[in-house]
Amino acid sequence: MKKVDLILQPKGLVQTVDNKPTLETGKALIILEGKIEDITSLDEAKKKYDSKEIIYLNDHVLIPGLINTHNHMSMSLMRGIADDIPLMDWLNNHIWPTEMKFVGPKFVEDGALLAIGEMFLTGTTTCSDMYFFPETTAKALEKAGMRGQLVTPILDFPTTYAQDGDGYLEKAEIFAKKYSGNPLVNIGLGPHAPYTVGDETFKKLVKLNEKMNLPIQIHLHETKGECDDSLKSFGVRPMERLNQLGLFSWKVQCVHMTQMNDEEIDLAIKKDLSVVHCPESNMKLASGICPVPKLLKKGINVGIGTDGAASNNDLNLLGEMKTAGLLGKVDTLDPTACNAEEIFHMATLGGAKVLGLQDRVGELAVGKMADIVAIKEEGFIDSFPNFNFLSNLIYAQSSQRVDSVWVSGKRVVKDGELVTLNKDELLERTKIWQEKLSQSS
């Protein structure tokens, strides 16, 4: 008998069958050294494996850990600091001034840990983050045990983190080298947006990445205004400008994309770009609607992101999945659009592909990392009866159903409570920031 670390015996688990997420029953999941070693029948598992620990989950369905492909984690500390106002007002008069005053390593650490706690409790195991002081965020991810892609911020104006384009690029290079090969934390480049990064800095970024070959994530085509302004200033819309600058030599992760004409969709296909859909943020800031059903039909890979808590105002990917489903249907007036299987794919394997992590995460499959969420199937009057596991999970919102979470086989949530983080400590730290930020505004 082969010695393994953990056997999970759930009521059911969701595997990819014929490219579709499918509920399977009567199977056990075997974990060794942080990876899924085997998925097999209960009988077979007992015969083949001698496990240090067996966990019986008779009332639970295992799903792959959810993947939040766009976040600004530390902005959790600015949750709801400025609601019901336009994007540019929100950025210029609220978010950026607050950031200039308060954002430093301590702010970033406390905000990231708060965000990770919220994401764990709602089933997210991998998160992509774009924010200042990513070195601090990396430590927060390692402390909590969350998998992440950190795209280092690149801007053409000074912040508390760096002074100019060169300064941000320099920090990015050092940081990426330091974390190269880290099993939990992947580093990428995060040019903020076409309207905050000039041509020269984009060119330097391209040059740097010819050497580094890092993932790139950028806010792109978030609003019609952004596209109109670019047309005025550069003679082309932002996507075409970035294309001319050579950015699409890599599979860029394009966040928001509420504006896409047919040529731009073709360009996305040709350049194998990924799209990150942030429905709640786009709705709340009235940015527009990403044409997800059309993109999926064209074969463009789409992931889901919550964006930061300052424009959402929560980091619950289950809720975001419901919103993505509802929004896709009403936008196209087609109730079959963005169905439960498609939404689930976007939040798991699709998200993994956005981040280039599809070989490691995104589904429960042998050889992948053991990033797993146990969903309680019964006992909640807000999600019962339950005729179809997937559509029930997505459309009947009940975040309390997340019972346990593992990342690389390490348990980070047990019985709906955080294991690697102390909730009371998170709340205490947050309270101090709330007081500071309140006094200043």
Next chain:
Amino acid sequence: MKKVDLILQPKGLVQTVDNKPTLETGKALIILEGKIEDITSLDEAKKKYDSKEIIYLNDHVLIPGLINTHNHMSMSLMRGIADDIPLMDWLNNHIWPTEMKFVGPKFVEDGALLAIGEMFLTGTTTCSDMYFFPETTAKALEKAGMRGQLVTPILDFPTTYAQDGDGYLEKAEIFAKKYSGNPLVNIGLGPHAPYTVGDETFKKLVKLNEKMNLPIQIHLHETKGECDDSLKSFGVRPMERLNQLGLFSWKVQCVHMTQMNDEEIDLAIKKDLSVVHCPESNMKLASGICPVPKLLKKGINVGIGTDGAASNNDLNLLGEMKTAGLLGKVDTLDPTACNAEEIFHMATLGGAKVLGLQDRVGELAVGKMADIVAIKEEGFIDSFPNFNFLSNLIYAQSSQRVDSVWVSGKRVVKDGELVTLNKDELLERTKIWQEKLSQSS
């Protein structure tokens, strides 16, 4: 000192000040015989009142109980039975056949109790319901202690409840007379929709109501298809047809209204119609979007409804409020549209006005019924920090924050648990129906 039943001493409470929901602190709420007797300073309360019970809620904000203005409660038993499909397919091939096979008093009782449990735990104290066997639903409301408006179903085709228009109208009259003057349950007429009720039955309904003067609620202008079909069959769109038939002699509660041209908005103003906005159902069935910001600007009264759990798939009005806010913004591309105060008003006093209950519920005010929800302000990492109580409550979804609920001064939720209903019994009953319905489909 005046003897009273209950004093609540919260951290804060939301009152209507200058027509806006406003967070007030340092006040106590005094309850006598199911009504709000007084709202005054803590010192004053101690001097003036001798209470049987005082409850200290140091970490809580009191809000008026939420009002769900459109539901089909017993359809909770069909939660998620047919997702991701079009309205007419959903009705003709799934919902109606299931109803013909299973719907009777027992189904209605179990479904209504499940729905009430879910609504209590998410802060709803008043619900409008349209479903078969409303006599049974009335008993469920009384058993659980929920306030409700029951609009009796009126159709021109046979169901397990009645055979034809006359049959439904006859039952409606008997039922309304029986419940006349009931303190908890209000009866109204519920002609299902323009496409399921013929002119003759509408005329008989109008005649009956000249005698009865009951509230009327109807599904109206839910889809473009409904309006187009009416134009073909009757030469006018549904609203105009109902107007010609005399239905708008009363302040009709028009549910859905995703299609409204300027003449129809004017007609709604002239006839003092109310609109019930069901954003999640309209999105999920891809029906369209009710132009709420425009209606609010024109002074039309709007309430919020979840619709039934078969098309939502939950009955959480807090979630519906978030969706209403986000949808209003993205639909108009105006991030200031449907702001937190407007959304809160729609879910409370606006909803009360829809149901004609504004003298009794919808705000925390002296003389109104003590329908109250205590929201926990701190302790949840998914809704902290908290810079603005109202927008935090709406945009940072956290249904677990509902700590206690009172209807007419009677506690129905305590520490997040049901008081008047037994959760395990609800789940057991639901499980039996799930098995029955699964076997048949």
